[in-house]
Amino acid sequence: MSTTEGPPLIPGAEAKKISLDRESAGAHRRGGWFNGLGQRWNALPRQKQWFYLIIIVVLAYLLPVVNPPFISTEPGNNWPLACAQMSIYALVAVGLNVVVGYAGLLDLGYVAFFAVGSYTAAMLTSPDSPYVHIPYLWTLPVAMGVAMFFGVMLGIPTLRLRGDYLAIVTLGFGEIVRIMATIIPAMKGQVGFQNVGHPPGTDAAGNAIFLNSNGTPWYWLTLSVIIVVLLLAGNLERSRVGRAWIAIREDEDAAEIMGVPTFKYKVWAFVIGASVGGLSGALFAGQVGFVNNQKFDVVTSVLFLCAVVLGGTGNKVGAILGGALVAYIPLRFTAIAEYKFLIFGVALVLIMIFRPAGLLPARQRLLAYGRAAYNKVTGRKGVGDAGGSRAMSTRVSDEEKGAQT
Amino acid sequence: MSEALEPEIDVEALASRGVDLEVAERVAPDRDIAVKVGDPLVQVQNLTMKFGGLTALDNVTFDILRGEILGLIGPNGAGKTTCFNAMTGVYKPSSGKVLLEGKSLGGLAQHKITRQGLARTFQNIRLFGEMTALENVVVGLDARHRTSVGGALLRLPTHVREEKSAIERGMALLEFVGIADHAQFLSRHLPYGYQRRLEIARALATDPKVLCLDEPAAGFNPAEKEELMQLIRTIRNDGYTVLLIEHDMKLVMGVTDRIVVLEFGKKLADGAPAEIREDPRVIAAYLGEPEDDVA
Ligand SMILES: Nc1ncnc2c1ncn2[C@@H]1O[C@H](COP(=O)(O)OP(=O)(O)O)[C@@H](O)[C@H]1O
Ligand SMILES: [Mg+2]
Numbered sequence: 098m099s100t101t102e103g104p105p106l107i108p109g110a111e112a113k114k115i116s117l118d119r120e121s122a123g124a125h126r127r128g129g130w131f132n133g134l135g136q137r138w139n140a141l142p143r144q145k146q147w148f149y150l151i152i153i154v155v156l157a158y159l160l161p162v163v164n165p166p167f168i169s170t171e172p173g174n175n176w177p178l179a180c181a182q183m184s185i186y187a188l189v190a191v192g193l194n195v196v197v198g199y200a201g202l203l204d205l206g207y208v209a210f211f212a213v214g215s216y217t218a219a220m221l222t223s224p225d226s227p228y229v230h231i232p233y234l235w236t237l238p239v240a241m242g243v244a245m246f247f248g249v250m251l252g253i254p255t256l257r258l259r260g261d262y263l264a265i266v267t268l269g270f271g272e273i274v275r276i277m278a279t280i281i282p283a284m285k286g287q288v289g290f291q292n293v294g295h296p297p298g299t300d301a302a303g304n305a306i307f308l309n310s311n312g313t314p315w316y317w318l319t320l321s322v323i324i325v326v327l328l329l330a331g332n333l334e335r336s337r338v339g340r341a342w343i344a345i346r347e348d349e350d351a352a353e354i355m356g357v358p359t360f361k362y363k364v365w366a367f368v369i370g371a372s373v374g375g376l377s378g379a380l381f382a383g384q385v386g387f388v389n390n391q392k393f394d395v396v397t398s399v400l401f402l403c404a405v406v407l408g409g410t411g412n413k414v415g416a417i418l419g420g421a422l423v424a425y426i427p428l429r430f431t432a433i434a435e436y437k438f439l440i441f442g443v444a445l446v447l448i449m450i451f452r453p454a455g456l457l458p459a460r461q462r463l464l465a466y467g468r469a470a471y472n473k474v475t476g477r478k479g480v481g482d483a484g485g486s487r488a489m490s491t492r493v494s495d496e497e498k499g500a501q502t
Numbered sequence: 503m504s505e506a507l508e509p510e511i512d513v514e515a516l517a518s519r520g521v522d523l524e525v526a527e528r529v530a531p532d533r534d535i536a537v538k539v540g541d542p543l544v545q546v547q548n549l550t551m552k553f554g555g556l557t558a559l560d561n562v563t564f565d566i567l568r569g570e571i572l573g574l575i576g577p578n579g580a581g582k583t584t585c586f587n588a589m590t591g592v593y594k595p596s597s598g599k600v601l602l603e604g605k606s607l608g609g610l611a612q613h614k615i616t617r618q619g620l621a622r623t624f625q626n627i628r629l630f631g632e633m634t635a636l637e638n639v640v641v642g643l644d645a646r647h648r649t650s651v652g653g654a655l656l657r658l659p660t661h662v663r664e665e666k667s668a669i670e671r672g673m674a675l676l677e678f679v680g681i682a683d684h685a686q687f688l689s690r691h692l693p694y695g696y697q698r699r700l701e702i703a704r705a706l707a708t709d710p711k712v713l714c715l716d717e718p719a720a721g722f723n724p725a726e727k728e729e730l731m732q733l734i735r736t737i738r739n740d741g742y743t744v745l746l747i748e749h750d751m752k753l754v755m756g757v758t759d760r761i762v763v764l765e766f767g768k769k770l771a772d773g774a775p776a777e778i779r780e781d782p783r784v785i786a787a788y789l790g791e792p793e794d795d796v797a
Contacts, residue, residue: 332654332655332656332657333651333654333655335654336654336661337644337647337650337654338650338651338654339654340633340637340641340644341641343630343632343633343637344633344641346632347630347632348628348629348630350592350612350628351624351629352641353611353612353613354590354592354612354622355616355642355644355707356613356616356617356621356642356644356645356708357613357641357644358611359613365651369651463633463634464636464637464669465662465665466665466666466669467634467636467637467669467686470669470670470672470673470685471634471636471685471686474673474682474683474685475683
């Protein structure tokens, strides 16, 4: 940052400079409230974390039912449907976060996997499709599988590329899927597929539970899927897989030289990201009930990316927040919905300036059993690893400054 | 058969220097090496590296014997780092070969070369800044894991066992290099000297047969340098072979068993520290170089 260099022009600038320096020593300490939250969360003992988690989950399930005033999108938009859409975006963001946040691979064509999932669900359930029909719930794993296949097909040739080149190639892939949907007759272009299937079940009156107009069951289904995906993503994060991803993001060459098969794990990141993208696409197709080629443009890709960056790149909880926000804002503030890209653009710029690590920049824990080891060396009991490291990081960086001068 | 050449370990002397033998025992390499102590473990044969018109490495040949500390010295820009890069697969050599235990490393992917047993540190520290010290080391232990995505997703018992043992070994390595009390710090927040030590721990984590250190004492004061050399000796005493790039002549003389001198990409001399010190060509190459100049 150039503002921290050069002589102070105004009185007090020197003091500001010092505080900026100190902040850059622990960049995540910027902007207290949210960060304080992450820090305190990590410092909580396990049982307490579970206790609060259960409360949060229960509240999350109640969200479409309670229809909280002021927060609610009504009267402009049906609140349960808004919740369903928010949950689908949140799931997309969790998947994209694996690719962009963990492995640091800039994927601008993520919407393609979402589209693949949507079309898989549509073509296997819609009466407009001449192909085999299977029950809707079965399309979820199938959509994941098909998207994973596309992930491998895209990943193997392109993941030898780095940075900007990869971004451009994935951008192209995003467009290819949309264009294929337009020109391949079987995918029915703009006409698309009506009456995409939904999960079984009827209520007392004999009406289907999973109606396109009823957001609540779709929201509950997606929320349950998100919880499972989060648990699995957490398992990956705290394993050699997550460590390989973060190492690749931090310094790919160094990771490779330390014996990490970087190419293999980049492909895995793509494939796992793709599977979640495909899954959310299938949920989207079922919820909306209609799939055509109009919904999967590059702009949507950028919106997904925006969700991840907004929430805090690399943080899966942040991704949920980002995804939900990106869906929520245009639905809540219908008057400005037309300008959503302008708003998100400005929001991104502001985030980059004031909170470069996103709204929830909590660090990932990469060792499942690290807490005990850390506690042993610090001699503390019940203090979280990341929390502990953060609390002391200032002290060390001060020491470091002393050592260098 | 090989014990005779193994350096005698003086337990008390080591303990007085703060070396914990119990830790050293846990850290010691536990794999087979096909080469006897004192025989060539790495053979660098006619290695040439060209960058466009510049020949950074010109027909360089030398051996690294199992169990020794080999010094690789030379003025700035002599091609020492380039030699490391060509050996470890970062650069593809223009010609020549590198053999480990008699087998060519040519054409292998970098991570495979590391897994064969050739590990390195970087002259300009390259840690994973957003990871803690312990996590950095555990990344180096990647090759020890058998389970991958499936095992991690389902938390299979094998995976859990591997994770726990990786943490245990990672902590042992941190203890070994003397920074265990900083295990939970993000590596970018570590003091400079600790970062250098962490690089060594991370390289040791790959369970190398040969540990290549690229100016590990750069930026250290004399006392810190001496401490680091003690550590390098301990590493060798634990059964590792060490290739050490170091700029400071005095330091290299004290710690190495043999020295290879590079100048302008060519091998200038090769021999015991005492011979190298007397070699007029080496003296000439270093003439005008300040003693404590750091590359
Ligand atoms: N990637 C590269 N491209 C072009 N020239 C290089 C590259 N790497 C090293 N060199 C050149 O090779 C020579 C040897 O450099 P290096 O091996 O870093 O020296 P040392 O480590 O002995 O100080 C230098 O002249 C340097 O400029
Ligand atoms: Mg060098």
